[in-house]
Amino acid sequence: MDIVVSGIRSTGNLHLGNYFGAIRNFVKMQEENPCYFFIADYHSLTTHPTPADLHSSVKTVLVEFLACGLDPEKATLYVQSDVPEVAELYLLLNMNAYVGELERCTSFKEKIRTHPNNVNAALLTYPTLMAADIIIHKAHKVPVGKDQEQHLEMTRTFASRFNRMYNVDYFPEPVAYNFGEDLVKIPGLDGGQKMSKSDNENSAIFLADSPEVIRKKVMKAVTDAGPTEPNQPKPLAIENIFQFLKIFSSTDTYTHFNDLYNRCEIRYGDLKKQLAEDIIVFNNPLREKIEALKNDTDYLGKVARMGAEKARESAAKTIREVREIIGFRSM
Ligand code: ADP
Numbered sequence: 001m002d003i004v005v006s007g008i009r010s011t012g013n014l015h016l017g018n019y020f021g022a023i024r025n026f027v028k029m030q031e032e033n034p035c036y037f038f039i040a041d042y043h044s045l046t047t048h049p050t051p052a053d054l055h056s057s058v059k060t061v062l063v064e065f066l067a068c069g070l071d072p073e074k075a076t077l078y079v080q081s082d083v084p085e086v087a088e089l090y091l092l093l094n095m096n097a098y099v100g101e102l103e104r105c106t107s108f109k110e111k112i113r114t115h116p117n118n119v120n121a122a123l124l125t126y127p128t129l130m131a132a133d134i135i136i137h138k139a140h141k142v143p144v145g146k147d148q149e150q151h152l153e154m155t156r157t158f159a160s161r162f163n164r165m166y167n168v169d170y171f172p173e174p175v176a177y178n179f180g181e182d183l184v185k186i187p188g189l190d191g192g193q194k195m196s197k198s199d200n201e202n203s204a205i206f207l208a209d210s211p212e213v214i215r216k217k218v219m220k221a222v223t224d225a226g227p228t229e230p231n232q233p234k235p236l237a238i239e240n241i242f243q244f245l246k247i248f249s250s251t252d253t254y255t256h257f258n259d260l261y262n263r264c265e266i267r268y269g270d271l272k273k274q275l276a277e278d279i280i281v282f283n284n285p286l287r288e289k290i291e292a293l294k295n296d297t298d299y300l301g302k303v304a305r306m307g308a309e310k311a312r313e314s315a316a317k318t319i320r321e322v323r324e325i326i327g328f329r330s331m
């Protein structure tokens with residue numbers, strides 16, 4: 001049976017990109033596979049949150065995991081820092097992770113460009129920590145969005161390097177996974193490439209956003225003056241808006257606006273009004289569950305403790321075996 005592992009950084013509220021890229025798969029996979037889903041709070045330290053912010057972000061992600069339908073009885077839901085074995089495996093993997101290959105990683109190059117004053121060592125070794133997260137449970141499948149593809153490739157490199165180095169067949173080589181379909185990339189509302197909370201808050205619709213906020217964000221989404229000739233290809237920002245229609249609206253609605261576009265009769269205001277209402281219909285049940293769960297501290301604590309115990313059991317077994325393979329043996 002394939003083992004499934006995935007995580008989301010605790011950097012605040014989850015957005016629709018996280019949902020469609022990752023969490024929707026978590027919900028499906030927990031029905032059939034042994035799953036480990038965690039809140040990556042060690043990873044979030046690269047941006048130096050205050051202790052209060054760190055704690056509240058972890059809680060937010062846990063609440064939102066549960067609101068999306070993750071079931072602590074089916075999957076192991078845990079907080080990364082509750083499993084310090086991950087940090088030990090990270091240290092061990094770093095011994096065989098080369099600075100050159102880490103520097104070539106696209107996400108690292110992007111961080112250097114966008115945050116030149118905070119290029120810390122953990123940013124460089126982000127892929128080894130991520131690999132440790134995954135292989136600590138000897139995972140086979142990792143449900144993630146398209147942006148994580150390269151990190152998964154590096155995870156396979158580190159796993160197979162370990163196997164080769166110690167002449168063992170110990171770690172499987174995990175793959176990024178989306179139910180046999182291509183990995184997903186949900187665009188931003190700002191005309192940009194990817195919905196993301198880190199880069200531009202206006203690009204993202206959060207699961208916790210109220211209907212008023214969703215309407216406001218969608219109405220502000222980047223569009224243009226409209227096509228001037230019939231049946232022209234759509235510029236990126238417009239393509240993005242239509243991708244949203246495809247996800248959230250009915251086929252009839254999509255076809256209606258697509259025909260108007262092709263006839264140069266599109267009015268983006270009408271399209272956006274309809275799209276906002278369709279997103280709200282999707283989002284409302286999630287937002288209501290978030291509201292209902294967010295103050296249930298006892299339940300949240302219970303879920304986190306239960307997950308930590310199960311995750312540690314699996315992680316501790318791996319660390320025991322890895323130590324033995326490496327040659328850490330008692331005198
Ligand atoms: P963010 O990019 O907003 O900081 P994370 O990096 O914590 O979010 O992403 C957590 C998960 O959500 C990963 O599996 C990632 O691939 C997925 N994800 C994030 N943004 C998108 C998006 N726009 N489209 C598809 N998947 C996404």
Ligand code: TRP
Pocket residue numbers: 005006007008009040043129130133134142144148151
């Ligand atoms: N790097 C992932 C992201 O930014 C989050 C993450 C950390 C992760 N560890 C992981 C995802 C392990 C899958 C498996 O989205």
